[in-house]
Amino acid sequence: xxxxxxxxxxxxxxDFADARTVLFGAPFDSTTSFRPGTRFGPHAVRSExxxxxxxxxYLDSDLIDAAVLDTGDVDVSYxxxxxxxxxxxxxxxxxxxxxxxxxxxxxxxxxxxxxxRAAVKHYPDLHIVHFDAHADLRDDYLGAKLxxxxxxxxxxxxxxxxxxxxxxxxxxxxxxxxxxxxxxATRKFDFEGLxxxxxxxxxxxxxFTVDLDVxxxxxxxxxxxxxxxxxxxxxxxxxxxxxxxxxxxxxCDACELSPHYDSTGASTAAAGKLIREMLLALEV
Numbered sequence: 698x699x700x701x702x703x704x705x706x707x708x709x710x711x712d713f714a715d716a717r718t719v720l721f722g723a724p725f726d727s728t729t730s731f732r733p734g735t736r737f738g739p740h741a742v743r744s745e746x747x748x749x750x751x752x753x754x755y756l757d758s759d760l761i762d763a764a765v766l767d768t769g770d771v772d773v774s775y776x777x778x779x780x781x782x783x784x785x786x787x788x789x790x791x792x793x794x795x796x797x798x799x800x801x802x803x804x805x806x807x808x809x810x811x812x813x814r815a816a817v818k819h820y821p822d823l824h825i826v827h828f829d830a831h832a833d834l835r836d837d838y839l840g841a842k843l844x845x846x847x848x849x850x851x852x853x854x855x856x857x858x859x860x861x862x863x864x865x866x867x868x869x870x871x872x873x874x875x876x877x878x879x880x881x882a883t884r885k886f887d888f889e890g891l892x893x894x895x896x897x898x899x900x901x902x903x904x905f906t907v908d909l910d911v912x913x914x915x916x917x918x919x920x921x922x923x924x925x926x927x928x929x930x931x932x933x934x935x936x937x938x939x940x941x942x943x944x945x946x947x948x949c950d951a952c953e954l955s956p957h958y959d960s961t962g963a964s965t966a967a968a969g970k971l972i973r974e975m976l977l978a979l980e981v
Contacts, residue, residue: 705767706743706802707973708751708760716766718979719792720800723785723808725773726955728844732921734955739770739802741956742972745965749973755934758977765800765976778807778843785811789948793819798979802972803952805921806833806845809906810852816948817855820902823947824860825852826894826940828933829908830924832869834877845953853880862898864888864936865911868924887928888936895943905940905949907933907975909968919964921955930967934974941978949975 709720722739729735751760771788774780785801789812792799801812806829817823827833827849834853838844842851853861861881865888869877877883884890910920913927928936940946954968 704743706969707746707749708763709765709767709976711764711766713766713795715764716797717764718798718800718976720765720767720802721788721792722770722802723773723781723804723811724770725775725781725803725808726805726921727775727778727781728807728841729805729921730838730844730846732955732958734957735803735805735921735953736775737956738804738952738954738968741965742802742954742969743767745962746969748966749969751973753974753977755938755974756977756981758980760973760976763976763980782807782811782814782843786814789815790818793948798946799948800976801950803950806906806908806952807843807848808952809950810843810848812948812950813852813855813904816902816904820947823856823902823904824898825849825856825862825904825906826944827861827863827906828865828911828936829863830865830868830910830927831908831922832863832866832873832877832883834869834873834881849881862894864891865928867926886926888932891936891939895940898944900945902947903940903944905944905946907937907949907951907971908953909951909971910953912967917964917967919956919959920953921958930971934971937971937975938978941975942981946979951975
């Protein structure tokens with residue numbers, strides 16, 4: 698049985714039996730291709746969440762009333778990527794087996810793969826909605842198949858063609874985009890067409906993954922691979938809320954906060970506020 702974590706995200710301290718959504722962190726960044734530091738993201742989000750209100754004026758809803766539990770971080774092995782993914786999969790599997798929704802806080806984006814592995818066992822017809830600056834569709838990065846630059850390609854191997862929908866993408870090598878045209882649906886730069894995509898996915902199980910660098914580095918500089926040309930916080934909030942309220946989200950995550958690259962704390966606050974909105978939208 699999963700127990701309450703002593704340092705929780707806002708008011709996410711309900712009993713496991715009562716929770717509908719269960720948070721856990723994966724403080725892992727061993728395959729980061731540029732600037733490391735996302736291993737500190739989950740702790741920073743929890744610690745700095747106490748500077749945020751649990752109440753959302755956007756949704757007129759409060760995490761005090763939400764059935765959410767934060768179970769803390771999985772134990773990660775920084776020298777063993779496969780073992781870390783196994784640990785993430787095991788935690789997500791325990792949550793899914795109890796009929797609840799896992800919400801993973803990264804960590805680098807590769808951690809998503811562990812949670813998707815668990816989700817696809819329970820939902821063989823799983824679809825993925827992906828917000829990101831980067832396509833993450835490389836077959837390998839410098840010879841490594843398990844890299845945050847390859848995470849969506851590895852997820853595609855689990856779910857197949859026509860089940861991955863990307864938004865906000867503005868970076869990737871030429872071969873990623875060429876390969877993606879035949880295998881995934883990619884919306885570059887923004888969220889246009891999101892509502893239509895969600896309508897087509899109505900009733901289907903959805904894994905929702907948010908790489909926080911989908912936001913422009915002018916508002917979210919605290920990330921390992923900042924990519925100019927991104928969306929505003931409010932555009933990300935509106936789009937993420939739409940997914941969480943509209944889709945049948947069976948599991949989700951938010952990844953790639955590297956808090957020490959933003960000494961103002963604004964990036965951590967943005968991450969925490971977006972997670973708050975996602976949690977509350979899932980409860981509606």
